[in-house]
Amino acid sequence: MILYDYILSPDAYKVRLMAALAGVKLNLRAVDVHPGREHESEPLRALNPAGSIPILLDGDLILTESAAMLVYLARLEAPTWLGDDNAANAARVQQWLAFSRRLTDHLGGARATEMLSEPGDLPALQRAGTLDLRELEAALTERRILGQTFLASDRPTVADIACFPYVALAPDGGVSLDPYPSIRLWTRAIRMLPGFIEMPGIHRLHELKPEPLSTETPETV
Template sequence: MILYDYILSPDAYKIRLMAALVGVKLELRAVDVHPGREHESEALRALNPAGSIPILIDGDLILTESAAMLVCLARLAAPAWLGGNDVADAARIQQWLAFSLRLTDHLGGARATEMLVEPGDLPALQAAGTIDLRELEAALTERRIIGQTFLVADRPTIADIACFPYVALAPDGGLSLDPYPSIRLWMRAIRMLPGFIEMPGIHRLHELKPEPVSQLPETV
């Protein structure tokens, strides 16, 4: 498998991370996104007319959407990452994959504006990103109430990998994760998975801070 990759792309990192977690070897081809804009070149637009990264090629199969790449890698090497045969779990995974697009737009947009000096309305992106983080924090807190750490099941799925990078990189867009203990515990759980790999800004340890503690609501 060939991955057209950019080291600072959270979407490309999703694919590198997923491949590492399920034991699939990728041939990485670095793309000069900043400042070279190589992803907009004629050669790469022939593979992906949208002019975006990553691009995954496996024989005659060319994938240009990260969610499809996650499904492909899981189906190929570790089907349990797809959530099993439960209809509800499969639907929840699809819902979180859709939610990850909001994270790309809002948290990713704030990061690109703040760190990469791309054009954008930073306050509006940060406000939308805060809403996303609060929604994710509430969902993960509900999961913890029933004794589970991950978004869909008692084990990680592609839903977790789809959402993880842009959340972990939220501080690059000026959004602190300190107010979200359930998110930080979830990120620690992902970092502890066998095979976890890092990218710039995402480390194995959560900034060497003590493990977050969150008081769960009392159940009646």
């Protein structure tokens, strides 16, 4: 199984992380995204006409959307990560997979604008990303009240992996996570999963910072 990869891509990192958690071995093919723009080259556009990374190849199967890759890896080796033991959990997973696209567009867009000088309206992206974080914080706070840690089930699912990278990297785009204790507890729980791997900018911060207090309340909208 081959993953066309870029080390600083949160979408590629999702796939590497899911593979590590599921015990799937990937053959990584590094792509020179910056400054080489190799992902826009003719050979890679033949695999993915959108000219984006990551790309996952497994035999004749070509996947170009990170959410589909997460589901594929989980279905192959770790089906409990799909959260489909009941209809409600399966629906929650699908809803959060869709929500993860908003995180990519807003928090990912702010990060690309701030760090990589990509074109974009940084204040607008930061405002939209903040609204996304407030929505996520409210949902995770509700889960905490029910005694649960993760987004869609009583255990981690592909929904958590889909949402995690762009949230954890929000400060790279100038959006602080300090006002969101439930999000910080959730990211800590993900970092503590057996098999968790890091990417540049996402470290084992739970070893360096005190745990958020459960009595903290989320920022009001």
